[in-house]
Amino acid sequence: MVSFGVYFASRTGNTAKVAKVLAEELSIPAIEVDSATRLDSPVDVLFVGGAIYAGGLDGDLKRFIKSLDSKMVGAVVTFSTNTWSGDANEKLRALAKKAGLNLEEESLHVMGHFMSMKRDRPNQDDLDEVKAFAARIANRFINPIH
Numbered sequence: 001m002v003s004f005g006v007y008f009a010s011r012t013g014n015t016a017k018v019a020k021v022l023a024e025e026l027s028i029p030a031i032e033v034d035s036a037t038r039l040d041s042p043v044d045v046l047f048v049g050g051a052i053y054a055g056g057l058d059g060d061l062k063r064f065i066k067s068l069d070s071k072m073v074g075a076v077v078t079f080s081t082n083t084w085s086g087d088a089n090e091k092l093r094a095l096a097k098k099a100g101l102n103l104e105e106e107s108l109h110v111m112g113h114f115m116s117m118k119r120d121r122p123n124q125d126d127l128d129e130v131k132a133f134a135a136r137i138a139n140r141f142i143n144p145i146h
Helices: 014-026 059-067 087-098 124-142
Strands: 004-008 030-032 043-050 073-082 108-111
Touching: 004 014, 014 030, 014 043, 014 073, 014 108, 014 124, 043 059, 043 087, 043 124, 059 087, 073 087, 073 124, 087 108, 108 124
Parallel strands: 004 030, 004 043, 043 073, 073 108
Antiparallel strands: none
């Protein structure tokens, strides 16, 4: 049986919304990281999500990724929310790679709102895309092609 985890940092609620939809689709809880968050049990697929705040990733999220042990994580899948770009995924992936973690090729970026900009995002179409993404990744690991 394949095990999944969904961990995230969210300051505006955008990434939290995406994480909760991912987790719901995978029938697991979404865990918001803080300074004490650790991965206590091995997972086959770890979804890690965040956004860019003042030019960088959330400090607790960076610490969490750096703390991960490649023996505890089969593959990392990144997801991000930003109003302007998907560069949070690039930063998440770079951190995971530096930590020696196996990265899944596919990642997800969902448009988010910020202050008065793009207030309707993530919208239902975005969340439907999140569900499809979760199902596609899960299926890839549950029913791998040999």
